[in-house]
Amino acid sequence: MRTRLTDDETAVKEVFDGFFANESPIAIVRAAEPQGHDSELWSKLAATGAPGMALPESVGGGGASLRDLAVVVESWGAHLAPVPLVEHAVATRFLHTCGSDIDSLVAGEQIATLALRDSVAGAARLVPAGAVADVVVARAGNDVVRLNEPGPGTGPRNTGDLPIADRELSSAETVGSADEWTRALDEWRALMSVAYCGLGRQALALGVDYVKDRIQFDVPVGTFQAIQHGLADAATKLEGAHLLAHRAVWALDTDQPDASRLAGMALLFGAETARFCTDRSLQYHGGYGFSEEYDIQLYHRRASAWLLQLGEPSLEYARLADDEIGPIGSSGEAA
Amino acid sequence: MRTRLTDDETAVKEVFDGFFANESPIAIVRAAEPQGHDSELWSKLAATGAPGMALPESVGGGGASLRDLAVVVESWGAHLAPVPLVEHAVATRFLHTCGSDIDSLVAGEQIATLALRDSVAGAARLVPAGAVADVVVARAGNDVVRLNEPGPGTGPRNTGDLPIADRELSSAETVGSADEWTRALDEWRALMSVAYCGLGRQALALGVDYVKDRIQFDVPVGTFQAIQHGLADAATKLEGAHLLAHRAVWALDTDQPDASRLAGMALLFGAETARFCTDRSLQYHGGYGFSEEYDIQLYHRRASAWLLQLGEPSLEYARLADDEIGPIGSSGEAA
Amino acid sequence: MDFSFPPEVEAFRTEVREFLAANLTDEMIAATHDGTIHAPELHAAMAARGWIAGPVPEELGGAGRSALESVVLNEEMQLAAAPVDAMAVSIVVASILLEHGSPHLKDSVVPRLLDGSALGCFGYSEPESGSDVAAAQTKAVRDGDEWVINGAKMWTTLAHISDYVILLTRTDPDVAKHKGLTFFLVPLDTPGIEIQPVPTMAVERSNATFYDDVRLGDEWRVGDVNGGWAVMKTALKYERGIAGGQFPSPTVIDAALDWAQTAERADGSRPIDDPTVREKLMRSLIDVEVCRGFAYHTASLAEEGVMFGVEGSMTKLFASESYKRHCREFQDMMGVDGLITHHNDDAHLGGRIEENLRHSPVTTIYGGTSEISRNLVAEGHLGLPRTR
């Protein structure tokens, strides 16, 4: 039992906190809007080995654990870095499991992603990182298919300035089966729950810093108890979300029987928490929180958006319920 | 448009505020626990004419409007008076509409009530005031039946110390049809939404008084902003609930087309609001709020209980949705 | 109690609906995507009907129409998603001028505001004073017959299309902050004024305005010298009157209903048949009815001549907080499609829910934050002691 980062994990964190602080300051995030992608930043991140870090050394990867990757992802989330780290890492890990060629992906020369919702009629709608990915993995019926084709570069404008785009899959080839797909989606869920913790933590920090400095009625607004309590609720949820998110990653990493359940739970709770943090933080910024000039709106919009790439949250609750208590109509016999 | 009480309504309010304050002080409420009924208080209330006030003068009633009755009910709710005023008034109005004999009911010699949920296999489960009612009206299939039989006097112990009880209906006679029944249930909903406003207002007042007096950290706890904001939220919802509840009563009284919709909405919002008020008020009492000695717990338990006499609140939302957008499967064609 | 409208007000409602059906175009609604929540032709047409002057008391030179008509007009415009901001601000500015303005202002400015040929905007907030509006630092100093104004204002929304700004200034820095304030009406073409856009996370554009040795005659003063706080109270009174009816949610709920009835989920079902969606829709519709109760209440009070205060704060608090919640729930209901903005042709109903989602956070901030509203309810309605 070790609920804080290990020394090794702390070392990883320090490296990547530094990397993102230097290479993906908020000006980079803003400059990448509305496309939501910075290919130069991707190249720099690739140079660190992060995209392939959680692949075996035997294929040129970093041989790191999913837990190590999660530490990088939390920092990525905190900085809103406009590069598809999670999608790439998860898609590439899946392809490797399937025995599909990942030579161009390990070091990030090409970008891979995964369609989170099943493809319909040979196309995947609004795929995360779909605008910029050279390789798209998607479920199609009982198969999982792989498309090799450069992304269109841009996709529809959206709340989070994310590079989502529709992708045509007619030239895709089958690489695996739907059975193995669940694991990939769960990795995405768990890693994004960690990313949401990073986002929430930074959003909360922006709010805390603001209310310490902002003077109204002759005192810092952070002295008002109602504001303190809103921020304290946010901090409490965030601590809970952080522990759940990393537990989900650990569970996947160590093949715990409840890993899938925890991944689904962690994402829903992490998203709700990050949204609460951005809502409180923006509110306590007053009007400035709403202005483009301040950074909290960047966090607020992404907190809304990230989860929805997966679809309706209520369907995620329904999916978890199906697993936990059996599908509707089974009267809980599966429990 | 007149969103405050008229002079006549104010006169009614003053009379019954005085009546309940004098005749149903909190000691009477406590003394009636757990049975939830005080027959002496009922006699006194009957002497005021309240049980039959909203019946035509031609049958010996008071000829008052439902709106006037609602003013009495709000005061009744604020005092948690242990007499089945709403059930009796609604059931008797329904019986009168059906042409069923109400001679013993107009002046409250006998107590009438209504089963809020349809009877099953000749019995109505956990009927409000079922323990003390001499006349029970209930829906049974497409009919509405009337049972003349003294109540058992007591029923199962329950959260709100309410005189609910199961009633066997085998000797009941048919008095009306299910079509007319909807109106009776809506009158119950609308009047109980007003009662909930009375309850909520008094619960909030107990909390406000407490925090003005209670000193901690050398100041009244009511000076703490977090407490002020919790109470302000309660007061705001309460004002909204009050306006909605009385609008629902007005709509029923004047046969507005949206009367049924408003009655259902008012009850759900009124109950939620009253529960919020009791929750905040109890919380800000600290430990004393939890003790039997203080009155807020009496309000808290009844706020939980009243609505549930009708069944699951989520089924009430579902019923409203069926009316508003058509039943499930109709794809909103009824909208 | 009686929640019915008199026949003449119902007739007015019908007139407004017909007017909006004939005059409010999708293009006008979509045009607000440039950041300016204003439709000049609509404004002019309404002014021509006397509707801008409508709520202004007759004895002050307005049309003195019923407060119930005001709430009906406001309600119908919001239900139709009509741009309402510029109209609302002009009514408030005109009302302030009529109550506190010099003959010069009443004669030369008010008629232009009421006939729709000029627009006004608010100049209260500053970079260092938002909720604490009385801490304004923009200075006005006498120089002979003139005043010289220096300073900066934030959130002067609509300034870039307005003719006037009603400006809160400090004329005495040496007394308690509420006691050293004076209002002016400032023509925005006066030399020394600079207007800079303030873009936001939603489509709205606001402005920062800067005042560098702006010189004005005393006839532009509004209210007494150092009597600005009294004018501010009047301003808030009228703002709350206008704000009495708040219906931000209906267009979002309409869009949600449309989506729920027409979208198809992966399993072939429609969202409308999901009980979790249905419960959310009903809860949001209940919130709208609560807002309607508040609206009718404030209108009724105004009609009775009872000036309301805390009711306006309650309405604003409830309407904006519930609206923000509705936007969140319904964007979530749409899943990934909820993210698509109005820039895309295939966005559902022009991206309406998404646009509202981004707009909603400001509604619990501007015109008095939810925190300030709660303070006012706690002190003004519950009689709790001041926190500080």
Place this chain on the structure above:
Amino acid sequence: MDFSFPPEVEAFRTEVREFLAANLTDEMIAATHDGTIHAPELHAAMAARGWIAGPVPEELGGAGRSALESVVLNEEMQLAAAPVDAMAVSIVVASILLEHGSPHLKDSVVPRLLDGSALGCFGYSEPESGSDVAAAQTKAVRDGDEWVINGAKMWTTLAHISDYVILLTRTDPDVAKHKGLTFFLVPLDTPGIEIQPVPTMAVERSNATFYDDVRLGDEWRVGDVNGGWAVMKTALKYERGIAGGQFPSPTVIDAALDWAQTAERADGSRPIDDPTVREKLMRSLIDVEVCRGFAYHTASLAEEGVMFGVEGSMTKLFASESYKRHCREFQDMMGVDGLITHHNDDAHLGGRIEENLRHSPVTTIYGGTSEISRNLVAEGHLGLPRTR
């Protein structure tokens, strides 16, 4: 990070489960309906296994078992709905005495608490001091070799079955309130003590205790004279340690699941097949997993020797607020059947959800209100300035 338990702790968990299966009876759980949350036979059996002494540090005379075992024991007892209050309080009182007590107390009292032959209770709160515990007014005055105590304590839960109360007293009224406090361990059979029951809205019984010229030797003092605040901090430290794992919700959720799977609605459907019920169940199960994360975190910190503070407040805040919400939702899910109390033979699962509904409001109050917890998080974790 690593969320696994070492094999020996997993083995301990199995041992606890087997112990509870064998020793915890439905009668013990139901017996708490008399208001006393304690099962003497269970307590004795646990003491005999060394589990009361378990978490007490070895160097202080306890069993020095792993903090992870403590959290597992606590978790399993709560999941089984075992009465846990008396055990928890005894561990805290023993820990305080071992850290601050005189040799007399360590030798004569602690062994009795740890072997289960005596029980202790808390005497902190007073009628006029709840959250502001340092404002205690119960006086202790020296009289030769003795102390004379006069005053009253509220919420001395378990006092009527306890042997000792650990009492916060004022020994110097003339200094800042935190600086004039002294603790005593008071045998409850000392002349001058009166215990009055305080009934509550739930099944719990608490007590008010009154102290009228209660005389004690100095050997009953705990910590320094006027050093009571340091002892209080120790007390809170151990209380939070015990409180690190908070699982009030699982028994309620279990009952809800059982109801949802077995009850039949009027239309013949089961609640479990209603998506609104399913979503509520999943949300509550997520909250439980969040609590588990907090529990493991505090245990892990304790195991590392890192003393935690604000984490305990966060755990308590989150667990109690979510528990209260769960009780509300699941009572509502049961409709009218949710109202039926344990007094009725046919109450679902002995009226478990109803009983928890009435119990839940106190959990956001006792042991530090949610408001106090939020203050501590704001100041201790976020570094916000003190409000006052």
